[in-house]
Amino acid sequence: xxxxxxxxxxVDTFFPGVGEATVRLLRRFGATPVFPKGQTxxxxxxxxxxxxxxxxxxxxxxLSVFDGDDxxxxxxxxxxxxxxxxxxxxxxxxPKMLEMAERAGERIRELSQFLVHAAKAHEAGLRGRGxxxxxxxxxxxxxxxxxEEPLLLLSSLKGxxxxxxxDAARCCGFGGxxxxxxxxxxxxxxxxxxxxxEATGADTVTGCDSxxxxxxxxxxxxxxxxxRVAHLAELLAEGL
Amino acid sequence: MSAxxxxxxxxxxxxxxxxxxxxxxxxxxAADTFGTKRADAFAPLPDVEELRDRASAIRExxxxxxxxxxxxxxxxxxxxxxxVHRAKDAAAAREIVAGILAERGxxxxxxxxxMVSEEAELNAHLESAGMEVVxxxxxxxxxxxxxxPPSHIIxxxxxxxxxxxxxxxxxxxGVPYTEDPQELTKIAxxxxxxxxxxxxxxxxxxNFAAAxxxxxxxxxxxxxxxxxTTVPPLHVAILSIEKVIPSLSDLPAFIRLLPRxxxxxxxxxxxxxxxxxxxxxGATGAQExxxxxxxxxxxxxxxxxxxxxxxxxRCGACMNVCPVYRAVGGHSYGWTYPGPMGLILxxxxxxxxxxxxxxxxxxxxxxxxxVCPVRxxxxxxxxxxxxxxxxxGFADPAERRGMALFSRAAASPALFSLGxxxxxxxxxxxxxxxxxxxxxxIPPPAKRPFRRKAP
Numbered sequence: 001x002x003x004x005x006x007x008x009x010x011v012d013t014f015f016p017g018v019g020e021a022t023v024r025l026l027r028r029f030g031a032t033p034v035f036p037k038g039q040t041x042x043x044x045x046x047x048x049x050x051x052x053x054x055x056x057x058x059x060x061x062x063l064s065v066f067d068g069d070d071x072x073x074x075x076x077x078x079x080x081x082x083x084x085x086x087x088x089x090x091x092x093x094x095p096k097m098l099e100m101a102e103r104a105g106e107r108i109r110e111l112s113q114f115l116v117h118a119a120k121a122h123e124a125g126l127r128g129r130g131x132x133x134x135x136x137x138x139x140x141x142x143x144x145x146x147x148e149e150p151l152l153l154l155s156s157l158k159g160x161x162x163x164x165x166x167d168a169a170r171c172c173g174f175g176g177x178x179x180x181x182x183x184x185x186x187x188x189x190x191x192x193x194x195x196x197x198e199a200t201g202a203d204t205v206t207g208c209d210s211x212x213x214x215x216x217x218x219x220x221x222x223x224x225x226x227x228r229v230a231h232l233a234e235l236l237a238e239g240l
Numbered sequence: 241m242s243a244x245x246x247x248x249x250x251x252x253x254x255x256x257x258x259x260x261x262x263x264x265x266x267x268x269x270a271a272d273t274f275g276t277k278r279a280d281a282f283a284p285l286p287d288v289e290e291l292r293d294r295a296s297a298i299r300e301x302x303x304x305x306x307x308x309x310x311x312x313x314x315x316x317x318x319x320x321x322x323x324v325h326r327a328k329d330a331a332a333a334r335e336i337v338a339g340i341l342a343e344r345g346x347x348x349x350x351x352x353x354x355m356v357s358e359e360a361e362l363n364a365h366l367e368s369a370g371m372e373v374v375x376x377x378x379x380x381x382x383x384x385x386x387x388x389p390p391s392h393i394i395x396x397x398x399x400x401x402x403x404x405x406x407x408x409x410x411x412x413x414g415v416p417y418t419e420d421p422q423e424l425t426k427i428a429x430x431x432x433x434x435x436x437x438x439x440x441x442x443x444x445x446x447n448f449a450a451a452x453x454x455x456x457x458x459x460x461x462x463x464x465x466x467x468x469t470t471v472p473p474l475h476v477a478i479l480s481i482e483k484v485i486p487s488l489s490d491l492p493a494f495i496r497l498l499p500r501x502x503x504x505x506x507x508x509x510x511x512x513x514x515x516x517x518x519x520x521x522g523a524t525g526a527q528e529x530x531x532x533x534x535x536x537x538x539x540x541x542x543x544x545x546x547x548x549x550x551x552x553x554r555c556g557a558c559m560n561v562c563p564v565y566r567a568v569g570g571h572s573y574g575w576t577y578p579g580p581m582g583l584i585l586x587x588x589x590x591x592x593x594x595x596x597x598x599x600x601x602x603x604x605x606x607x608x609x610x611v612c613p614v615r616x617x618x619x620x621x622x623x624x625x626x627x628x629x630x631x632x633g634f635a636d637p638a639e640r641r642g643m644a645l646f647s648r649a650a651a652s653p654a655l656f657s658l659g660x661x662x663x664x665x666x667x668x669x670x671x672x673x674x675x676x677x678x679x680x681x682i683p684p685p686a687k688r689p690f691r692r693k694a695p
Binding site: 018034046048051171183187214 | 254567602607625647653685690695
């Protein structure tokens with residue numbers, strides 16, 4: 001099965017390892033990932049800051065690059081939620097684009113969603129190691145409704161122990177442009193998240209959104225916490 | 241009482257709050273407690289989602305016909321013997337209340353908790369007219385002694401711990417220092433009891449106003465609400481127009497939802513339904529009842545894209561779960577209403593020019609929407625206000641230019657790649673200058689972006 005891979009601007013620019021891990025996972029489970037080279041960003045930074053026209057430009061570009069009938073897979077709950085829930089509103093006055101937006105919304109899957117529902121990866125007996133805790137990122141959890149899939153995958157890892165995090169679904173303070181506009185609050189929330197990670201005693205914290213993981217990782221670095229921060233794709237790909 | 245709006249300084253306010261460890265510990269403790277109690281209170285209810293749907297539908301119905309229900313309430317309340325006043329704005333509300341009190345020579349006023357009276361800055365106005373105004377809700381009493389506005393719509397002194405309250409009482413009431421909550425409550429009760437018995441008038445708010453019967457409904461816990469509304473000869477209730485519900489028979493849904501959402505109680509200690517003043521020969525109630533219905537811009541909000549905020553029933557659940565509110569406390573928002581519902585109301589009621597930074601005071605995490613008992617679409621409302629902020633020219637000019645550049649790069653893969661390379665070049669400098677700003681907190685861009693090795 002051919003799947004179009006939306007890397008996301010953060011993975012593309014900062015975390016290519018997450019992209020590579022995603023490719024390996026998709027291939028392992030029988031999919032043929034294709035990365036449309038024209039892709040850029042879903043437009044969320046503009047959309048969330050109130051720049052509707054700018055967001056629409058980015059969204060229109062995304063829809064043209066990802067046109068077609070193939071499933072779209074992305075290692076980000078937030079970007080998937082943007083396409084699924086906010087694109088249609090951006091094109092409410094343009095029937096042709098609206099139709100494209102709605103179709104893209106039906107085609108897009110966040111990686112863990114795809115791995116569990118389309119590939120049954122949680123039944124594949126993947127290997128893991130150490131103790132792992134999980135941050136339940138906001139848009140993945142509350143907007144996309146993906147709560148169980150990452151947990152199914154993590155608890156299926158042979159050789160690893162999953163430990164739940166207290167208040168796992170409390171925001172880490174990233175919030176896209178929030179991080180830039182109100183950095184002091186963003187840091188305070190990331191600190192609190194880092195403390196929750198520490199409280200689990202896990203040696204690795206994971207999640208499905210690179211923005212959140214970047215923010216948590218920064219707080220860890222400041223606190224000198226020796227906990228590894230890794231995207232779920234990276235952890236799963238290590239066990240292939 | 242709000243001593244000047246400081247919403248424009250949201251970030252500075254927040255930074256100060258973040259440095260206040262006492263406040264942060266109090267906020268964490270309170271938010272955790274309310275979060276747990278709320279969850280526990282809802283757990284045994286089998287039909288929570290249906291109940292929320294029903295309550296949401298009732299509030300929708302009110303908004304769809306607000307002028308009709310307000311008129312109907314006014315007519316019913318009048319029939320029940322109350323005098324109903326309509327206040328277009330806060331100044332009109334202040335004048336009306338002060339006029340009613342002055343006409344009857346009222347000097348000593350006791351007050352029940354009312355956020356609408358805070359919004360109208362009523363206390364300062366009455367005090368400047370020579371009246372003594374005593375807040376009788378324990379939390380409100382505490383912050384009135386401190387000279388602070390409430391920092392939460394339900395728990396006004398949420399930001400204070402018992403040691404601070406102990407010191408405050410010792411300083412203002414001439415009592416020996418104690419930090420025992422029971423002792424502190426006894427001290428307040430004794431002081432307040434004298435005020436109740438001597439009061440010329442009581443001022444209260446209302447949680448709901450039933451259009452069919454003209455009844456005011458108050459959810460309270462301390463008994464002070466009942467004292468304020470029944471002991472003095474005159475009762476003045478001040479409420480905003482959207483508090484109306486079509487019928488008293490709609491109340492049960494809110495009885496089940498409001499206390500659970502607000503304080504995690506299955507029901508508050510008191511639910512008072514006040515229909516008109518004391519009947520001739522009756523045993524309870526004020527002899528005279530006035531109801532002041534405040535608009536203060538709500539009719540305008542109703543006609544606009546943010547109308548759904550008027551569904552809000554002021555339970556405070558959204559602030560209890562908001563990570564930003566939890567970190568910075570209510571005073572940071574700089575006006576009467578804090579947290580998610582508060583920042584929306586602040587922008588709408590005070591205007592973008594006085595408040596625009598607060599519309600950014602959300603990570604858009606959506607925790608608020610998850611708990612809202614009447615399904616107010618808080619995240620879309622916040623996004624709508626951000627669009628308005630940009631549209632009306634209140635966005636930072638550098639951000640505006642950045643977003644214009646962003647949209648060009650987002651539509652051009654070549655420009656996007658160039659941006660990635662430039663980010664790599666400038667990162668070391670940015671890191672040095674960055675600190676807590678974004679440049680100091682993001683990792684270096686990868687030497688080879690993913691697109692160069694992707695299949």
